[in-house]
Amino acid sequence: MSFGLSRGRTLDTSGFGFDVSDLKPSEDESFDPRSMFTSPDRPFELEVGSGKGTFLVQQASLQPARNFLGIEWSGEFFRYAADRARRHGLDGVRLLRADASEFLRFSCAANVAEVIHLYFTDPWPKKKHHKRRFIQDATMRSMHRVLRPGGLVHLVTDHDELWEWYQNHAARHTDLYDRTTFSPPDSAGDGEVVGTNFERKYQREGRPFHAMTLRRLDAVEDSDAS
Numbered sequence: 001m002s003f004g005l006s007r008g009r010t011l012d013t014s015g016f017g018f019d020v021s022d023l024k025p026s027e028d029e030s031f032d033p034r035s036m037f038t039s040p041d042r043p044f045e046l047e048v049g050s051g052k053g054t055f056l057v058q059q060a061s062l063q064p065a066r067n068f069l070g071i072e073w074s075g076e077f078f079r080y081a082a083d084r085a086r087r088h089g090l091d092g093v094r095l096l097r098a099d100a101s102e103f104l105r106f107s108c109a110a111n112v113a114e115v116i117h118l119y120f121t122d123p124w125p126k127k128k129h130h131k132r133r134f135i136q137d138a139t140m141r142s143m144h145r146v147l148r149p150g151g152l153v154h155l156v157t158d159h160d161e162l163w164e165w166y167q168n169h170a171a172r173h174t175d176l177y178d179r180t181t182f183s184p185p186d187s188a189g190d191g192e193v194v195g196t197n198f199e200r201k202y203q204r205e206g207r208p209f210h211a212m213t214l215r216r217l218d219a220v221e222d223s224d225a226s
């Protein structure tokens with residue numbers, strides 16, 4: 001049965017979409033996501049919460065010498081984005097259906113990603129739900145482990161209180177990252193910060209955006225200790 005985002009089309013994720021339960025970890029139980037690509041030696045970037053895959057499709061079309069993995073928890077968005085990458089013939093894009101927090105913390109190999117992109121991740125505004133936010137002390141450490149030396153984390157949100165949360169986490173982890181100026185990626189159109197679906201929706205509503213980039217510092221080795 002077809003419904004929702006697929007609008008009656010059959011979504012075909014073959015070769016582009018993978019479920020975390022299908023991954024074959026190495027002997028040390030970690031998984032190198034670069035192995036999902038036909039050219040695994042290309043520079044590798046990760047997006048957490050890819051939604052419909054708009055950033056991935058736009059950016060990979062403009063950056064064909066790089067590989068992009070989108071990690072998306074929602075099965076419906078995951079299938080839509082993987083089918084979309086396949087229809088565009090983007091061999092530099094793969095989708096992984098997984099909880100990105102768990103994947104980065106427990107499965108992903110260390111030292112693999114040049115960039116981690118987090119665009120308009122869920123704000124979970126109620127205090128009792130803050131623990132569901134992607135950015136936590138543990139994920140700050142996981143991202144540091146997964147990034148290559150000098151790797152970048154781009155964070156963009158429209159949500160003022162989540163922005164404060166990001167700033168507080170950045171301030172608490174100055175041993176792991178320094179803060180640097182955010183530059184819009186190639187995917188951004190005129191007047192856009194990134195050019196994702198949520199950004200376009202929020203732009204129509206006239207909401208202001210916040211953006212920061214964190215650069216991985218090298219001082220701490222194997223920092224995902226807890």
Ligand SMILES: C[S@@+](CC[C@H](N)C(=O)[O-])C[C@H]1O[C@@H](n2cnc3c(N)ncnc32)[C@H](O)[C@@H]1O
Binds near residue numbers: 051
């Ligand atoms: C608000 S939407 C933004 C989508 C897209 N980045 C955009 O800007 O249009 C957030 C997306 O992140 C996904 N998501 C939230 N937490 C996640 C997690 N821990 N792992 C993977 N995906 C997650 C949600 O399913 C949703 O598709």
